[in-house]
Amino acid sequence: MSDKTVLFEIKDLCKAFGDNLVLDHISTNIHQGEVVVIVGPSGSGKSTFLRSLNLLEEPTGGSICFEGLNITDPKCNINKYRQKIGMVFQHFNLFPHKTILQNMTLAPIKLLKKPREEAEKEALELLKRVGLEEKANAYPSQLSGGQKQRIAIVRSLCMNPDVMLFDEQTSALDPEMVGEVLGVMRDLAAQGMTMVVVTHEMGFAKEVGTRVLFIDEGQIKEENTPDEFFKNPENPRLREFLSKVL
Amino acid sequence: MEEFKQQFYLNFIEDNRWKYITNGLGTTFTVTIFAIILGVVLGFAIALVRSTADKSGSKNLVLRLLDWFCKLYLTVIRGTPAMIQLLIMYYIIFASPNVSKQFVAVLSFGINSAAYVAEIFRSGIMSIDQGQFEAGRSLGFSYAQTMWYIVAPQAFKNVLPALANEFITLLKETSICGYIALTDITHGANTIRSQTYSPMLPLLAAAVIYLIIVSLLTLGVGKLERRLRTDVR
Numbered sequence: 001m002s003d004k005t006v007l008f009e010i011k012d013l014c015k016a017f018g019d020n021l022v023l024d025h026i027s028t029n030i031h032q033g034e035v036v037v038i039v040g041p042s043g044s045g046k047s048t049f050l051r052s053l054n055l056l057e058e059p060t061g062g063s064i065c066f067e068g069l070n071i072t073d074p075k076c077n078i079n080k081y082r083q084k085i086g087m088v089f090q091h092f093n094l095f096p097h098k099t100i101l102q103n104m105t106l107a108p109i110k111l112l113k114k115p116r117e118e119a120e121k122e123a124l125e126l127l128k129r130v131g132l133e134e135k136a137n138a139y140p141s142q143l144s145g146g147q148k149q150r151i152a153i154v155r156s157l158c159m160n161p162d163v164m165l166f167d168e169q170t171s172a173l174d175p176e177m178v179g180e181v182l183g184v185m186r187d188l189a190a191q192g193m194t195m196v197v198v199t200h201e202m203g204f205a206k207e208v209g210t211r212v213l214f215i216d217e218g219q220i221k222e223e224n225t226p227d228e229f230f231k232n233p234e235n236p237r238l239r240e241f242l243s244k245v246l
Numbered sequence: 247m248e249e250f251k252q253q254f255y256l257n258f259i260e261d262n263r264w265k266y267i268t269n270g271l272g273t274t275f276t277v278t279i280f281a282i283i284l285g286v287v288l289g290f291a292i293a294l295v296r297s298t299a300d301k302s303g304s305k306n307l308v309l310r311l312l313d314w315f316c317k318l319y320l321t322v323i324r325g326t327p328a329m330i331q332l333l334i335m336y337y338i339i340f341a342s343p344n345v346s347k348q349f350v351a352v353l354s355f356g357i358n359s360a361a362y363v364a365e366i367f368r369s370g371i372m373s374i375d376q377g378q379f380e381a382g383r384s385l386g387f388s389y390a391q392t393m394w395y396i397v398a399p400q401a402f403k404n405v406l407p408a409l410a411n412e413f414i415t416l417l418k419e420t421s422i423c424g425y426i427a428l429t430d431i432t433h434g435a436n437t438i439r440s441q442t443y444s445p446m447l448p449l450l451a452a453a454v455i456y457l458i459i460v461s462l463l464t465l466g467v468g469k470l471e472r473r474l475r476t477d478v479r
Binding site for chain 1: 378381400474
């Protein structure tokens, strides 16, 4: 893995809300093509960690370099940088006043200055890939949760990101719909997309993940390949956690 | 019936008195429409400052200063009667017979309405889920772009009923134009009354005209609301 390009270089990342230290000197590197799955108990800081990667949370200490660029530097143009990072939220956050096609083409047209026809053509191709091309002119309120989340994923893909972040992308879904969303993510991983995923889907972590991180009390308490992570957990807190969720 | 005809002739036909009403109608329209435009533009700007300050926890000094100024503006404008504001604008701030009374009225009502519109817009912006901001920002939009393309259109749709309410109030509020001797519908009707000593028909006519304008406005807003609805199932 070390021979691959480093996408994220995270050093001593800290985030405090007042006196509450949520991230406590986290350091790790994320390489191109990796699927890093982050698990941990609620309130452990795993979502905060993920959200700091695209600066939705402003770190209070440490640094994050993305493709060699220090994004925690105040002089860095974060809007430009965020275009390269796709983000999928627990609650989808589709734009309810726009059709599916408009949801997908808004950013490419306004930010990448793509001609409308080209942006729509690309969006329709992506919609076909997730089997939702007949929903192009529907509004988000007309879709099921699983469909909304698949749209949210391809909306991010429309910006051609170098990495995708997933924040508990299946936690708000009916159990029946979890599969269709994980299916799309599996395809993405197979195509070599770099992904950082915060999830409670241990099956997905085992099957698709290339590395699993256990975050607790704002620190990475254990990290390993999925096999070792689930077979031979070392940290006692992780053992307890796994015994509850598996 | 014969008496009604007589009254009608006296109040509207004789000496072309109907012109007081129609001229007044024009003034009411002009003042209302331009005051609405001024109020919406100014109100939206104030709402942006206020909600941005609220959301960002006001760390920025310039923003905090602007926010403080907006709060002062809201307090003063909402805390004093529109009529006093109109009189102050005409007799103290401009204090000149050369300035157009319509212009003074537009400015005064626009500045008044902006205070109410600002709070309406702000409540609309604050009602939009934080996730919409985050989705916009994570795609690479700046704060301003997110506001313009994603949040403001949804907020506008949500506050449309409250906004229509404010426009209706503004339209009727312009009936105090007569205090700076500007002939709007009300002042026109009142002038007829003072000439004919017959209050009923001119005042009823004015009332009916206001009612018709408000009804048309309500109808239009209802249409717009239906057009903006996207949560169809």
